[in-house]
Amino acid sequence: MTRVITVASGKGGVGKTTITANLGVALATYGEETIVLDADVAMANLELILGMEGKSVTLHDVLSGAAAIEDAIYEGPGGVKVVPAGISLEGLRKIKMDRLESALEVLVENADILLIDAPAGLEKDALAAIAAAQEMILVTTPEVPSISDALKTKIIANKLGVDIIGVVINREQHDKTFLTITEIETILEVPVIAVIPDDPEVSRAAAFGEPLIIKNPKSPTSNAIMQLGADLIGEEYQPIEPDKKGVIAKLVEGLLGRR
Amino acid sequence: MELPITRPSMMCYADEVEFPDLLNDLSAKKHNGFIRVTTSSEEGFILFKDGKEIAASYIRYSRVDAIEKIKIAMEDNTTLIEIFNVRQNQIDFFMDMNKPYIIGSDAYDLINELKKPDEVDKEPEHIPKPKAVPKPKPVSEALKDPENNSKPITETVEEKSISKPINDMSPADPDNESESLSTETINEIVSDSEMETGPVTEIKENETIKEPLNEKSSVDETIPEPVISITEVNESLMAVSSKDKIVSENLNASTESSEKDLERNPMEKITETPMDRSELMKKYGIKDIQEEDVSNILESYKGGSVSDEDVEKIELTLMNKIKKSILAIPKIKGAEVMVFLDNANGLSGKVNIMIESDTKGFLSRIMGDSKDINLERQIIEISQIEIRKSFRKFPEIVDKFNVNVEIS
Numbered sequence: 001m002t003r004v005i006t007v008a009s010g011k012g013g014v015g016k017t018t019i020t021a022n023l024g025v026a027l028a029t030y031g032e033e034t035i036v037l038d039a040d041v042a043m044a045n046l047e048l049i050l051g052m053e054g055k056s057v058t059l060h061d062v063l064s065g066a067a068a069i070e071d072a073i074y075e076g077p078g079g080v081k082v083v084p085a086g087i088s089l090e091g092l093r094k095i096k097m098d099r100l101e102s103a104l105e106v107l108v109e110n111a112d113i114l115l116i117d118a119p120a121g122l123e124k125d126a127l128a129a130i131a132a133a134q135e136m137i138l139v140t141t142p143e144v145p146s147i148s149d150a151l152k153t154k155i156i157a158n159k160l161g162v163d164i165i166g167v168v169i170n171r172e173q174h175d176k177t178f179l180t181i182t183e184i185e186t187i188l189e190v191p192v193i194a195v196i197p198d199d200p201e202v203s204r205a206a207a208f209g210e211p212l213i214i215k216n217p218k219s220p221t222s223n224a225i226m227q228l229g230a231d232l233i234g235e236e237y238q239p240i241e242p243d244k245k246g247v248i249a250k251l252v253e254g255l256l257g258r259r
Numbered sequence: 260m261e262l263p264i265t266r267p268s269m270m271c272y273a274d275e276v277e278f279p280d281l282l283n284d285l286s287a288k289k290h291n292g293f294i295r296v297t298t299s300s301e302e303g304f305i306l307f308k309d310g311k312e313i314a315a316s317y318i319r320y321s322r323v324d325a326i327e328k329i330k331i332a333m334e335d336n337t338t339l340i341e342i343f344n345v346r347q348n349q350i351d352f353f354m355d356m357n358k359p360y361i362i363g364s365d366a367y368d369l370i371n372e373l374k375k376p377d378e379v380d381k382e383p384e385h386i387p388k389p390k391a392v393p394k395p396k397p398v399s400e401a402l403k404d405p406e407n408n409s410k411p412i413t414e415t416v417e418e419k420s421i422s423k424p425i426n427d428m429s430p431a432d433p434d435n436e437s438e439s440l441s442t443e444t445i446n447e448i449v450s451d452s453e454m455e456t457g458p459v460t461e462i463k464e465n466e467t468i469k470e471p472l473n474e475k476s477s478v479d480e481t482i483p484e485p486v487i488s489i490t491e492v493n494e495s496l497m498a499v500s501s502k503d504k505i506v507s508e509n510l511n512a513s514t515e516s517s518e519k520d521l522e523r524n525p526m527e528k529i530t531e532t533p534m535d536r537s538e539l540m541k542k543y544g545i546k547d548i549q550e551e552d553v554s555n556i557l558e559s560y561k562g563g564s565v566s567d568e569d570v571e572k573i574e575l576t577l578m579n580k581i582k583k584s585i586l587a588i589p590k591i592k593g594a595e596v597m598v599f600l601d602n603a604n605g606l607s608g609k610v611n612i613m614i615e616s617d618t619k620g621f622l623s624r625i626m627g628d629s630k631d632i633n634l635e636r637q638i639i640e641i642s643q644i645e646i647r648k649s650f651r652k653f654p655e656i657v658d659k660f661n662v663n664v665e666i667s
Contacts, residue, residue: 122556127556127557144543144544144545147543147545148543148545148546151545151547151548152548155547155548155553156548156553156556156557159553159557160557179543183534183539183543186534186535186536186539187536187539187540187543187545189536
């Protein structure tokens with residue numbers, strides 16, 4: 001049976017799309033037939049992170065009734081399948097989120113795991129993305145506004161009968177000014193399933209249009225996301241240790257043009 | 260001198276404190292503030308900066324003369340001494356205000372003379388001073404009262420004035436120095452230097468009743484307290500309770516410290532142990548969503564879109580509502596309303612209304628269509644009102660409805 005998991009946050013800008021994209025790739029590398037659906041039709045970024053912008057048929061077209069969902073599925077990095085939302089705003093006015101349900105029915109037939117990148121907030125499109133799933137991963141940063149919004153999302157998801165798998169704390173900085181893992185678990189009443197450190201490599205990878213777990217699989221963030229993916233499907237994951245090269249070796253490597 | 264008279268940090272009578280001791284102690288404690296001595300209607304002040312006497316006045320006298328007068332006034336047992344604290348940064352301001360009273364070297368000679376221990380040590384041994392009891396009746400009543408005996412406080416019935424006994428010991432007695440009145444009172448002053456004293460009230464000289472002290476028979480008595488005579492019942496009670504608290508605290512110093520430890524430790528433990536959810540939520544100002552809000556959010560989700568099945572129901576409802584409203588117009592004989600909704604790209608609609616009007620007689624036909632235009636406008640408005648009422652949360656939807664009226 002296909003698992004439909006929505007990745008939601010409440011607050012925008014917490015790294016939800018980055019985690020969804022990389023988690024999708026991670027699950028695909030484990031051999032799971034994974035489709036990542038960008039349900040953030042107003043602020044679509046998934047295709048940018050995965051380097052898949054400019055696709056002819058997108059979810060916009062599907063939701064406006066102009067195309068079938070099958071035509072909007074693309075092969076992404078690591079074998080993950082992606083349904084981009086479409087960055088163009090032209091089709092926004094025509095879309096009807098009611099059509100998402102029938103689109104999902106088709107996607108579920110073609111995947112082991114369907115990951116939905118939900119829009120931020122609790123507007124109709126966000127609620128549609130949450131309600132469409134059976135399970136949900138909450139993404140938050142260890143900051144009060146983010147947790148406050150995550151709490152609202154969690155409450156609404158519970159009301160909609162969605163199971164919360166857990167919380168992913170993104171951009172953890174080991175700073176005492178932020179909430180601790182225990183505090184976040186206590187407030188949200190949901191277990192923390194992954195802690196992803198604040199990592200400048202994430203921004204670099206996004207700039208290159210490559211998922212971090214492919215571009216830099218040894219980074220702490222990649223390891224954390226791979227571990228999360230493994231935990232979701234009950235696999236074992238052995239973290240990849242970063243190279244312990246000296247500064248000179250790295251410099252030489254850089255001069256030689258290796259990234 | 261012009262000085263800010265606020266709540267004194269300490270007050271006592273001249274017979275309860277040695278003036279030289281007072282000066283020495285204020286110097287030692289680097290006191291910032293001033294003392295006021297009041298005898299009958301005469302007032303004198305000495306201003307201190309970092310424990311040093313810098314200005315003095317006594318009625319019209321100033322500087323060294325004022326110090327002399329204050330010294331004389333201190334010999335009167337009924338002279339009231341009050342100590343006021345002033346912030347260090349205010350002292351210079353008060354100095355500027357009271358320049359004529361700033362003392363010179365001659366005054367310091369006198370002050371130094373006053374501070375000399377040989378002059379102070381008039382009573383080398385601790386002999387409690389008997390205190391004047393101008394109103395014996397309340398005292399006797401107080402003495403009869405076992406509670407008042409145990410507590411060194413006398414409370415009069417009429418005046419509600421309360422006196423607290425003070426061990427008047429010589430400061431020269433090294434054994435008793437720490438327990439001496441003067442030292443203790445100054446300690447109290449210093450402890451109150453942050454202007455955080457408990458309730459202290461003004462003393463009315465004539466109303467004060469002092470209970471003679473015998474010996475240091477109890478621990479209570481060893482703890483000196485300034486005499487407090489309170490003119491108002493509430494204030495007196497507050498002062499009594501406050502001072503009693505201090506006495507009991509001093510009595511049980513060790514017990515108190517252990518109790519404090521006990522009090523502190525649980526707090527420390529609380530901070531160490533994880534907070535419960537409600538405390539955390541309060542700490543970070545996070546609130547759960549209320550059930551009502553959840554319902555509203557979900558309602559907007561459900562109500563935001565219209566299914567095709569709903570469209571027919573909406574059409575029918577709108578038709579009936581508009582028709583009913585139109586038929587309420589007296590001129591209308593009959594009305595037919597048709598509503599067509601389009602749900603393809605958001606909800607929009609068309610409302611066609613056919614009216615049979617009474618006004619369409621021979622004369623009105625000759626007069627022209629001006630009345631028809633008014634009626635038509637009225638019907639369109641009624642229809643739009645009904646549409647708005649049907650879509651209360653989205654009243655702007657009325658702009659997406661086209662209303663046509665045909666009058667026959």
